[in-house]
Amino acid sequence: MSGPSASSAVRLAAETWESLFRSQVAVMRKLQSGPAFKTLPVKEYDVLFTLSRCPSGQLRLNEINDKVLLSQSSLSRLVDRLEKRGLVERTTAPDDGRGVLLSLTEAGRELQKTIGREHVRDIAHLVAPALTVEEQRELLRLTEKLRASVAGH
Amino acid sequence: MSGPSASSAVRLAAETWESLFRSQVAVMRKLQSGPAFKTLPVKEYDVLFTLSRCPSGQLRLNEINDKVLLSQSSLSRLVDRLEKRGLVERTTAPDDGRGVLLSLTEAGRELQKTIGREHVRDIAHLVAPALTVEEQRELLRLTEKLRASVAGH
DNA sequence: CACTGATACATGCAAATGCATCTAGTTTGA
DNA sequence: TCAAACTAGATGCATTTGCATGTATCAGTG
16 A cells, blocks of 8 residues: 555645645745735635625625634634624625624625725736636636545535 | 626635635634544644654744744744744844754654644545545645635735 | 533633834935 | 935834633524
8 A cells, every 4th residue: 555656645735736836836925016006915815706796795704714714713813803894794694693694795895896896907917927728717617626635625 | 897797706705715714714623623623723733743844954034934823922922832832043144143943853843743633633524525536636726726816915 | 300511602801913104224326 | 534414224103903801692402
């Protein structure tokens, strides 16, 4: 079962993750230093973005928490800030009294769109020159496959 | 020059980045919750790891800062903590009096190895079942290509 | 229904983070 | 050669984060 190929499989997995991680750092560093995030930190934008992509327009806090690298308490307070700025609204979940549904206000939707347009341009300027269309498609496929597998743990 | 294919190119780049980012979040979330990082936070481990991979055994703080998603001041204080715990050592750079060279102490090297062994196993358990060897190689290639392109301005 | 344990989110508090700024060493150019 | 501009890193301070815990609701069992 184990042997030389087992240890090289472990090494390959580790190197792959390392490379994925460093590329994420490099891209994120550029993106967050851009002018798009002077008005709103990236992590807060990410919550607005996630809400904007959601068909029902509402998400539970714990659903959002799965998408974001933040502790539950940090997300709770990040949402406090967004709420104080009038960008999102908390509602008690109808089917579960413990739960909180989050939705965008009109101001939140506007701000997401404004930042989003610039953000998407910045992304394109970084990613498009780096990889061919085919390579991007493959990278998209592989990362999605990885994410799905890990989420299913 | 622009047209329907221009906007779809932008969309592809954005979706690719989004997928890369979310996969990174999913994997990192699992990794950092593991028992390997009870003794040392991931970000601090990452500095030890980076030093351990460096041929000369020494790195400038600004070099480390490129690899990590932290502000300069945060890295400075993270290194304070590592130094207080006796895991790394600061030395003034011989060729530039402003610079600081960081190197592992023996204790730092030991701790990195200990955590590293477990960490690598955790990575393998997440990545290996998700992607074939060929897919991992391709993911490694694509992320490295992306990182190199982004780093080069 | 009462009771036990689990889940969703909020909050007190200590620690980590980032921005602006400071200090010190280095490079530039007149 | 020397002052001005620049760079590396440290530090004061306000904000953000996470851990531990608290509160309220839900689910399961007798």
